[in-house]
Amino acid sequence: MTTTTQKSTTGTTTAGGTPGAAPPRWRLPSALRHGGTLAWRGLVKTVGSTEALIDVTLQPVIFLLLFVYVFGGAISGDSSTYLQFALPGVLVQTIVFASAGTGTALADDLKTGIFDRFRSMPISRTAPLLGAIGADLVRYLVSGVIMLVLGVVLGFRFSGGPVAVLAALGMVMALAFALCWVFTALAMVVREPRSVQGIGALIMLPITFGSNVFVPADTMPGWLRGFVEVNPVSKVADAARGLLTGGPVAAPATAGLLAAAVITAVFMPLAVVLYQRRT
Amino acid sequence: MDTVIDVSGLRKTFGSTAALAGIDLAARRGQVLGLLGPNGSGKTTTVRILATLLRPDAGRASVLGHDVLTDPRAVRSRIGLTGQYAAVDEALTGTNNLLLVGRLLDLPRSEARRRASELLDRFELTEAAGRRVRTYSGGMRRRLDLAASLIGRPDVLFLDEPTTGLDPRHRNEVWDSVRELAADGVTVLLTTQYLEEADQLADDLVVLDRGRVIAAGTPASLKSEVGGTRLHVRPLDRADLPLVTALVAELAPSAEQIVGSGGELVVTAADPALLYRVGARLDEAGVVVAELGLRLPSLDDVFLTLTGHRADSDGAGTEQPEAAA
Known part of the structure; x- marks a missing residue:
């Protein structure tokens, strides 16, 4: 156990004051440890807020129901055929959409005094960013699981096993993780939460609807098809389709993961630098 | 250290x-x-x-x-x-x-x-x-x-x-x-x-x-820097202020006078005996006062003396809590 913090006559500290005073036991690097604590904060906030909870749970449900029953018949002839096609794509679309919210929430947070407190504490400068994104990844995962469960209720048939389902979720999360750095960087530049949301929507709409998430690309004009085919959202949707309903996986998965890696490699350092410069 | x-x-x-x-x-x-x-x-x-x-x-x-x-x-x-x-x-x-x-x-x-x-x-x-x-x-x-x-x-x-x-x-x-x-x-x-x-x-x-x-x-040294006891005179009717100023100037020709924002005349470095003389003269002249007394300088006075403006002069006044004590 730790040495208990006696209130010495001078009022100096043993526990909180000097980081070196902790007992020598293995711990996570401080950025991850503190990031984890801050992610806990984010999740407690979500659970405590009806609005945030609805965002995470109800929104994917509404998306899936609307797309399957509004467009299903027109696109695929009947809604159950369309469900097989659309579920993997709507999964990608929902989670990618949610990643734009990371930027808005962060811009909001930065306007309050609490970031001043974090910055005046002996924690890693990037811990607040890691915490925000960590909490969001958990939210994306919950949304994704809800959508898969609802899919089963509506009659979705998985062709792969549980490993394939986990792999599909992992693919989608990787893309969301990459994109949330884009929106984090955006939030650091734009600052005003409502502007972040507006610009975020301008980016999200073309990359989600300009993909093969809702309809196959065959009927689109050539210039659009060109965009759809290189769009990482299409690649990840294809890979998720392959994993959940059968079909080619290796090529789209490689392309999707590569795109996610490149986006992360560019925007993560950029977001961190912009964040640190704000202080 | x-x-x-x-x-x-x-x-x-x-x-x-x-x-x-x-x-x-x-x-x-x-x-x-x-x-x-x-x-x-x-x-x-x-x-x-x-x-x-x-x-x-x-x-x-x-x-x-x-x-x-x-x-x-x-x-x-x-x-x-x-x-x-x-x-x-x-x-x-x-x-x-x-x-x-x-x-x-x-x-x-x-x-x-x-x-x-x-x-x-x-x-x-x-x-x-x-x-x-x-x-x-x-x-x-x-x-x-x-x-x-x-x-x-x-x-x-x-x-x-x-x-x-x-x-x-x-x-x-x-x-x-x-x-x-x-x-x-x-x-x-x-x-x-x-x-x-x-x-x-x-x-x-x-x-x-x-x-x-x-x-x-x-705080004490700053107050003493501004000078010792101060005489505050606030006539009930603001219109009497010039009269009060003239009376005080007559009784204490060398003392510095400041007019505060509350319509009071403040005489710095006042001789305590001045209080009685000013009181008697005001009574003779029939001026009704809302406030007449000796005070030690407050930090507000310090600020006024040091900067020529009051501490809360630029828009902060609305947030001021009611003065206690």
Whole structure:
């Protein structure tokens, strides 16, 4: 156990004051440890807020129901055929959409005094960013699981096993993780939460609807098809389709993961630098 | 290590405005150092630089011997900061706010819990501990904010206008806490626009105006610098003021007279006997007075004398709590 913090006559500290005073036991690097604590904060906030909870749970449900029953018949002839096609794509679309919210929430947070407190504490400068994104990844995962469960209720048939389902979720999360750095960087530049949301929507709409998430690309004009085919959202949707309903996986998965890696490699350092410069 | 806070030649410019035009100050261990000045005088900028939130353009600042620029991490591990805006999370409960800070300071979970409940108790927030901060009053937020700053038992505490917007009862509670902390050996740097607050709490004062130190010393020495006893005369009818001024000038030709914003005539360095003579003359002349008396100079007088304008002259007046005492 730790040495208990006696209130010495001078009022100096043993526990909180000097980081070196902790007992020598293995711990996570401080950025991850503190990031984890801050992610806990984010999740407690979500659970405590009806609005945030609805965002995470109800929104994917509404998306899936609307797309399957509004467009299903027109696109695929009947809604159950369309469900097989659309579920993997709507999964990608929902989670990618949610990643734009990371930027808005962060811009909001930065306007309050609490970031001043974090910055005046002996924690890693990037811990607040890691915490925000960590909490969001958990939210994306919950949304994704809800959508898969609802899919089963509506009659979705998985062709792969549980490993394939986990792999599909992992693919989608990787893309969301990459994109949330884009929106984090955006939030650091734009600052005003409502502007972040507006610009975020301008980016999200073309990359989600300009993909093969809702309809196959065959009927689109050539210039659009060109965009759809290189769009990482299409690649990840294809890979998720392959994993959940059968079909080619290796090529789209490689392309999707590569795109996610490149986006992360560019925007993560950029977001961190912009964040640190704000202080 | 006697000097805990050491600042010299500190400068900071935002765009074309110089927030700090080269200030020096120092605080000893266990001392409450008051930074007094109106809005925009550079108080918050000074605190933000010392708390490693802002980089100075020039000059040096150190806390407990650690330079804020070259060793910010060492500074951060020893300080607590309570800013002008309550730095607490509205969506979390009071307890969770304190646990969050405790865990970020690497306190073991049980220690963080113990410390949180101890501080909630100390600031009379135990009852509200399980409620989200969104439902708290301004005073409760401030107290929670102060509690959060104390979780890590800091050696140096920065309080940036800690009582702005608090009612007198809660202001007195914050004052008591500051005195207790100083008695425990915590060095406190306190900024305030309230002269009374500075007078009540600070061992030493640094008066800032437009990014410069215009005076420094103990509250008592600053008061004596401005001169001894003052005679205040406030006629019931403002129209009598010229008459009163003339009468006083006749009785004390060499004394300096100032007309205050409340329609009162203030005679600096007054001879106590003047009170009776002025009283008798006013009576003869049939002037009814609302106020007639001798006073020791207040810090407000100090500010007026030093700068030629009042401390709260630029728009801060609306937030002033009702004057107690």
